[in-house]
Amino acid sequence: MPLSLGSRVPRRLKATLLASAVSVCLVAVSAPAEPLGVGDRLFPHLGNPGYDVSSYDLSFTYAGDNGKPLQAVTTIDAWATEDLERVNLDFAHGTVDAVEVDGLPAEFTTAGEDLVVTPKFPLPQGSWMRVTVHHTSDPVSEKGRDGGWVRTTDGLAMANQADAAHLVFPCNDHPSDKAMFTFHVTAPDEYTAVTNGLPAGVTRTGGTTTWTYRTLHPMATELAQVSIGRSTVVHRTGPHGLPLRDVVPAEDRELLEPWLARTPDQIAWMESKVGTYPFETYGVLMASAATGFELETQTLSLFEKKLFTEPAYPRWYVESIMVHELSHQWFGDSVSPRTWSDVWLNEGHATWYEALYADEKAKKPLETRMKAAYGASDRWRESGGPPALPKSPRPGLKIGVFRANVYDGAALVLYALRQEIGKPDFERLERAWVRAHRDGTATTADFERLASGIAGRDLSGFFQAWLYGEKTPPMPGHPDWKPVPPPETAKK
Structure with a gap:
C-alpha cells in the first residue's frame, strides 16, 4: 500500500517543513490560480509540472441511458517532484463536489481546463500525496470538441486521444506521465x-453490478478505455496462452465472430516482426457508435462496428486496419511518445505494419x-508539416494533429530508412526499439540514436532531412520516384 505523507516524514521534520513554508504559502495562495502545462509544443496546457503520478483509481457509477452525468471518484497517488503549495490537474467537463489531499479536505478552483487544488498543508519535494476528487463525469459533448465519452447505441465507450481524457476524469493528461490504473464501474x-x-x-447489490479491473503495465491517460453496454x-x-477478450453488442455476436477469430493469428504475425506482445491481455471493442476513427486504447482497441459490417470494405482492408491498431500496442502504448511531436513514431509504425500485413497476406x-x-x-508536408514537426491542431480539436504526414x-x-540501412538492420532496430523502451516513453532523438548505433554510422543527416525537411528527400534505391504536383499545378 502507498504511504501517506504523515507516515513518510518524521513528525518533527514535518513541523519544521510546514513552519518554514508558512510565509511562502500565504503569499502563494493569495495569487490567482492559473492553468499550467508541461510545455508540449502541440498541446502547451496539457499535463502539469511538479508531480509524477504513480496510479489512478477511477470509480464510475452509470445509471443507465437517462442522459445524466456519471457519479465518479478519482484517486491519484503521486510523488511531488518539487515543493507544491498547489496541485494542478487537467479536468474540464464535470462538476467537482469535494477534494481531499492525504485524507484532509482541500480547497479547489478552476483555471482554464485545470482543476487547481490547494492542500491544507504544502507538499515538500519527494513526498507522497494522495489526491481524491469527488466529481461528475458528463458524456454530453461540447460544441466544437470531440473525444472523452462516446455514446454508443447501448451505452458508452471512451475515445481520449489526444487531449480528451481530462473531459472524463481529473488527471495529468499527457503521455509523458504514465501510471497504473484501477477501474470500478457500477451499472444496472x-x-x-x-x-x-x-x-x-465483480459484486452485485440491489440491481446493480460493480466491475473492477486493473492494469499490469503503466498506461498513458489518452489510452484509457471503459465500455458500458448491453455487451x-x-x-x-x-x-503463449495470452488471454484474449473481445467486447461486442450482444445481438451481433455471431455476425462478428469471423473477425474476432482473426486476432490470434494477427498477434502471432506481429510477434514474428517485433517480438512478444507487451501486455497482459488483448481484445477488440466493436462499438455501435459513429466516431470517424478506430483507436488503440491499451489492451482493448476501439473499433466502429460498421467497419466489420459494411460490405464495401474488402476483407484485406479490414484485417489491415485491425493490425494497425494491434501494432499500436507496441508502438504508442507500450512505447509511448514523450511529446505529441513524436506521434509519427506511433502512427508511422502502425501504418507500416498495416501496409506490410496487406503486402504479405493480401x-x-x-x-x-x-x-x-x-x-x-x-503536399502533406506543406499542409501538415514534416512528420516529426507537425503543425498544431486547431484549439480543442484533438484529431487535428492526425494528418496524412504522420500516417x-x-x-x-521508415521505408526510406529500410532502404538506407538495409532490411536486416531495420528489423533489428524495430525489435530493439520496443525492447529498450517497453512500458516507458521515448523521443524521436532516442530513435535516431538507436538507429545510428545499429547501423554503425551517424544517421543524423538522414533523419534531419526526412523528418524535418519541408521537401521530401530523394528515395534511396529509387532515383526515379518524383513528387507529384497537386492537380491545379499540373494543369498549368
Whole structure:
C-alpha cells in the first residue's frame, strides 16, 4: 500500500517543513490560480509540472441511458517532484463536489481546463500525496470538441486521444506521465462493463453490478478505455496462452465472430516482426457508435462496428486496419511518445505494419503504396508539416494533429530508412526499439540514436532531412520516384 505523507516524514521534520513554508504559502495562495502545462509544443496546457503520478483509481457509477452525468471518484497517488503549495490537474467537463489531499479536505478552483487544488498543508519535494476528487463525469459533448465519452447505441465507450481524457476524469493528461490504473464501474445489471487490463472482481447489490479491473503495465491517460453496454464478452486464447477478450453488442455476436477469430493469428504475425506482445491481455471493442476513427486504447482497441459490417470494405482492408491498431500496442502504448511531436513514431509504425500485413497476406504491394506516398509527400508536408514537426491542431480539436504526414508520410520515412540501412538492420532496430523502451516513453532523438548505433554510422543527416525537411528527400534505391504536383499545378 502507498504511504501517506504523515507516515513518510518524521513528525518533527514535518513541523519544521510546514513552519518554514508558512510565509511562502500565504503569499502563494493569495495569487490567482492559473492553468499550467508541461510545455508540449502541440498541446502547451496539457499535463502539469511538479508531480509524477504513480496510479489512478477511477470509480464510475452509470445509471443507465437517462442522459445524466456519471457519479465518479478519482484517486491519484503521486510523488511531488518539487515543493507544491498547489496541485494542478487537467479536468474540464464535470462538476467537482469535494477534494481531499492525504485524507484532509482541500480547497479547489478552476483555471482554464485545470482543476487547481490547494492542500491544507504544502507538499515538500519527494513526498507522497494522495489526491481524491469527488466529481461528475458528463458524456454530453461540447460544441466544437470531440473525444472523452462516446455514446454508443447501448451505452458508452471512451475515445481520449489526444487531449480528451481530462473531459472524463481529473488527471495529468499527457503521455509523458504514465501510471497504473484501477477501474470500478457500477451499472444496472443488464449492462456489462469492460475496461483496460484484467478483471479483479465483480459484486452485485440491489440491481446493480460493480466491475473492477486493473492494469499490469503503466498506461498513458489518452489510452484509457471503459465500455458500458448491453455487451457480450468473448474469450479465447492467443499465442503463449495470452488471454484474449473481445467486447461486442450482444445481438451481433455471431455476425462478428469471423473477425474476432482473426486476432490470434494477427498477434502471432506481429510477434514474428517485433517480438512478444507487451501486455497482459488483448481484445477488440466493436462499438455501435459513429466516431470517424478506430483507436488503440491499451489492451482493448476501439473499433466502429460498421467497419466489420459494411460490405464495401474488402476483407484485406479490414484485417489491415485491425493490425494497425494491434501494432499500436507496441508502438504508442507500450512505447509511448514523450511529446505529441513524436506521434509519427506511433502512427508511422502502425501504418507500416498495416501496409506490410496487406503486402504479405493480401498481395497488396508495399512498394506501390510507398511510391504513392512519395508522390504526395511534399503536399502533406506543406499542409501538415514534416512528420516529426507537425503543425498544431486547431484549439480543442484533438484529431487535428492526425494528418496524412504522420500516417503514410511517416511510414514513408521508415521505408526510406529500410532502404538506407538495409532490411536486416531495420528489423533489428524495430525489435530493439520496443525492447529498450517497453512500458516507458521515448523521443524521436532516442530513435535516431538507436538507429545510428545499429547501423554503425551517424544517421543524423538522414533523419534531419526526412523528418524535418519541408521537401521530401530523394528515395534511396529509387532515383526515379518524383513528387507529384497537386492537380491545379499540373494543369498549368
